[in-house]
Amino acid sequence: MAYLLLCLLALAVSSDLISRKIPNRLVASGIALGVLLQFAIPAGHGPLHVDSSAIGIGPSLGGIAAGLLVMLPLYLLRAMGAGDVKLMMMVGAFLGPLQTLGVAVLTFAAGGVLAIVMALWQRAFRQLILNLRYMLTTSAISAAGGTSPRFEPLQQTAGRMPYAVAIAAGTLLQLILVRSGGWALS
Template sequence: MNIGLAALIGALAFAVVTDIRHARVPNLLVALGTVAAGLYHGISVYGGGVLHVLSGSIGLISLLEGMMVGFVCLLPLYALRAMGAGDVKLMMMVGAFLGPLQTLGVVVLTFAAGGALAIVMALWQRSLRQVASNLRFLLTTYAVRATGGTGPELEPLQQTAGRMPYAVAIAAGTLLQLILVRSGGWALS
């Protein structure tokens, strides 16, 4: 395992633990992880990135592009109050390690992992009925506004089904991306 991958996995593990225990992702962790990514890509020999078997630097431009992909993909969910700012910053840190294409793969896999985690948590907390009600409300509101000629505006829900530690989904998406890249069976690598 290369040092960049070890730093990424270590930062994600710490983020998962703090998100589960304290319901937040520390800014210091994200800052240190981003600095570690910058150092890794700044001093390593050019290669395929931290997830590839032939690891190496992706370059500082790809680092910035990866951060931007993480930011742009998760910002709408933050704007809807569906996730916290720490989750967006954590995905930006992941993007700093991976670059734009692999970050996009992580985002897709994170959304899938987040959906599965949401269902598991709703079943565990016995709030599946509230989740279904919220989803119906969002879809109905969107459909009514879209057919009425007004732009779709999604407003935060007044009653939520609970809080989910999204760092778990981000870590799962990142590990799934690692597995798929290493197996060669994923187009986003």
């Protein structure tokens, strides 16, 4: 099951790199496969366990919900696209809620590294720093004034990033760390 998930993620990454979109058909098929495999394969420890048994239908649905809940706020803030949210839901269908949270933590770390690398590559690092300073300053001012911070689209961005790469990297790291026993979210 883990290999199927990685293959689906590879397709999403290639699509995101080429067209900057993750096809709905790919994500919907992945979610359906993730859930259907929970019926077809005997329940046990999940795709992160050596015997690759299923996690069960309840954890699969919980993983979908966890993927949605962890990424939806970033979509609402316009920090990521809907395809990225749906892709994390697909990961959740295979891994369950706790593993999906682990993937999210690792994805955010990978996304930060990827953002810095892309900004350096595109010679937009200065703009990245200016944007971060602007967002932090306006958030601090709003919080000091007793209002909740509102993130408006920036006038000048440091560029768009194919976030499927970060999600795939976070998922791969989760699989490696859990199988090696070196990660608390397992």
